[in-house]
Amino acid sequence: MTISKILLQYSKLLKSSSPILDVELLLSKTLNKPKEYLYSYPEKKSTAFQLSKFKKLFSRRLKGEPIAYILGRKEFYGLNFKVNPSVLIPRPETELLVEEIKQFAISHRPLAFIDMGVGSGAIIIALAKNLKKGNFYATEISSPAIKIARQNAKFHKVKADFLKGNLLEPLIKLKNSDFILRTSIIVANLPYLNKNEIKNPTLKFEPRLALYGGPDGLKYFREFFNQIQKYKLQPLAIFLEIGHNQATKIKKLAYLALPKYKFKVKKDLCGFDRLVIITN
Ligand SMILES: C[S@@+](CC[C@H](N)C(=O)[O-])C[C@H]1O[C@@H](n2cnc3c(N)ncnc32)[C@H](O)[C@@H]1O
Structure with a gap:
């Protein structure tokens, strides 16, 4: 699945107040890349391993866990x-x-x-x-x-x-x-x-x-x-x-x-x- 598809598809599933930002942060963490990377390479395909890692983080967010705990950091x-x-x-x-x-x-x-x-x-x-x-x-x-x-x-x-x-x-x-x-x-x-x-x-x-x-x-x-x-x-x-x-x-x-x-x-x-x- 491409980066842009993940962003689009998964942000629609979240009930959070900032679904797009949340998915961006989770995907950045999965890929270990800054947020800008997602928009520089929207057509890049994720590997099966990356997608499964992303889905694990996403399911935690879906259950309401704060994004800060999933990322392990807060500003x-x-x-x-x-x-x-x-x-x-x-x-x-x-x-x-x-x-x-x-x-x-x-x-x-x-x-x-x-x-x-x-x-x-x-x-x-x-x-x-x-x-x-x-x-x-x-x-x-x-x-x-x-x-x-x-x-x-x-x-x-x-x-x-x-x-x-x-x-x-x-x-x-x-x-x-x-x-x-x-x-x-x-x-x-x-x-x-x-x-x-x-x-x-x-x-x-x-x-x-x-x-x-x-x-x-x-x-x-x-x-x-x-x-x-x-x-x-x-x-x-x-x-x-x-x-x-x-x-x-x-x-x-x-x-x-x-x-x-x-x-x-x-x-x-x-x-x-x-x-x-x-x-x-
Ligand atoms: C509202 S949190 C504030 C944490 C941090 N100062 C902040 O502002 O993000 C309150 C903190 O007080 C700690 N705490 C609770 N009872 C305490 C006590 N009797 N003595 C010292 N710390 C206590 C809690 O473990 C918690 O870390």
């Missing part, structure tokens, strides 16, 4: 990240966190950046690549996720400490944790979906541990602010990605732990509350 903040089903696929809206921190860092010069729940490493690696100066730390409860984050850091030649444990706990155990935490920006895209949102069938391929924030979606925010209060932590700033209806409740939690801090909500491009920024 975030202009960088390429390895992903697999043990990590959340980095979302474009999370790029807002990186952008806001970049701006803040220019004027406040934090010495350290701490990413809680690092997943693939997208946030901390994008920060390290763009800011260059500073010490970069990340925590994560899932061992397979930490493994992917370390591989991504190595690929991007980024130096960061990846620590296994619950939210800030592994950092608090470090010898110089007092100094690190006082001079740091804490950033997190914690699991924040509630018991209804988690039922969305499009999320079934991603780890529940990365998405579900308990019945009201706030479980991890409570735990995080409890740690702040318990250890009397005074970071320079906290940047959190949140669900569109969580800002008021998170503000209350933050106020109990850090009554003297300022609180700002930032909307995403769709006009939804997306970030809370808590500053000293």
Whole structure:
């Protein structure tokens, strides 16, 4: 079968929001060629082996598996990240966190950046690549996720400490944790979906541990602010990605732990509350 026939025939079978692009990506992966190749050689015939390989990838997509898991990679903040089903696929809206921190860092010069729940490493690696100066730390409860984050850091030649444990706990155990935490920006895209949102069938391929924030979606925010209060932590700033209806409740939690801090909500491009920024 020729490349142009595969593109035409298989894209008609997909119910995805971007069927042509999906088939292009799957065929590029099969042939191990860039997308441009498909349009430069539309009449080239695929071998039986190539077609069977393509069909295997295609059937995964047909069952709804995200294209990023099939390709094994996802772009975030202009960088390429390895992903697999043990990590959340980095979302474009999370790029807002990186952008806001970049701006803040220019004027406040934090010495350290701490990413809680690092997943693939997208946030901390994008920060390290763009800011260059500073010490970069990340925590994560899932061992397979930490493994992917370390591989991504190595690929991007980024130096960061990846620590296994619950939210800030592994950092608090470090010898110089007092100094690190006082001079740091804490950033997190914690699991924040509630018991209804988690039922969305499009999320079934991603780890529940990365998405579900308990019945009201706030479980991890409570735990995080409890740690702040318990250890009397005074970071320079906290940047959190949140669900569109969580800002008021998170503000209350933050106020109990850090009554003297300022609180700002930032909307995403769709006009939804997306970030809370808590500053000293
Ligand atoms: C929403 S994902 C974010 C992943 C990544 N930071 C990103 O933005 O693409 C949340 C991450 O938090 C991790 N996580 C869940 N509970 C945790 C805990 N108690 N302590 C540390 N990390 C946790 C999950 O394994 C997952 O990788």
